[in-house]
Amino acid sequence: MTIIEDRKHSIPSSPVTTAPEQRLTILLTGTVSDAHTWNLVFLSMLLEEWGHHVVVLSACVPEQEVVDACQRINPDLIVVSSVNGHGYPDGLRLIAAVRELRDRSALPVVIGGKLGIAGDCDATRTHALMAAGYDAVFDDIGDGTMLASLDGFISRLHARPRPPGLPS
Template identity: 55%
Template sequence: MEQGKVEKSALEVVVTTMASDSHTWNLVFLQLLLEELGHRVTNLGACVPDELIVAECRRIEPDLIVLSSVNGHGYQEGLRVISALRARPELRRTPTVIGGKLGIAGSNDPGRPQALLAAGFDGVFEEGGSVEEFRTFVRALHSGVLL
């Protein structure tokens, strides 16, 4: 480390799917991507009930929560999960993002990202979007720009 520079500690990140999503390859990809960026990742796995997501996030106290969807129900389930997370005072300000296949009709619904942001998400990364956009978000969070 260069003299005079302070190295920021790694982010503690929770990566998960939602209750109806049984896919895991997306979680492995996200975990590896985040670890490559130098962060610690807790991967909750597939088909995670809302209550377990909330309980684990309360226990871990992450710096970032990443919800991933492959089955196309991310929008509906994401609205429910963000409501449960934001209902907990200790998780109200935890940066939380959602991404993947958020609807069964693809990513051509321009109102969907705005609705998810209005519901409490800090970032929405739909399928077909750039992985670099997600990396940029994480780097900004880590540098304190989004805090």
């Protein structure tokens, strides 16, 4: 009960009146080895509450599936969630596959969760994830700030004009 109350206070309030031009299409995915799903359920509900359109690929998603979804959906942002402790190697493979899409070179991609086996991802690995192509790394170090940081990151993005024929 206490934990739920603590988390409630650390989550930014929901801008349910997000202006249409600020509404992002977000591709939310787990990583290839990660079977956890409540992280994805939680994040999808939160991002929707913040006013965005969320497409969820679920858990244990092969990199190619993320790449295919990226081509199909043309998201404004990819959010990768990993909590099983293998976020670093999984995350590196995933960002390498996404960054091979030359026409998506400017697509923002972030990763977060419980990224390291010991419960956190050390600074060297965080920098390696950034160097590999992530725009932000949100490691769950238990201080409850990561969701506010994600909110801050997203608020700096603006929905790009969408090519005709793609889902809004």
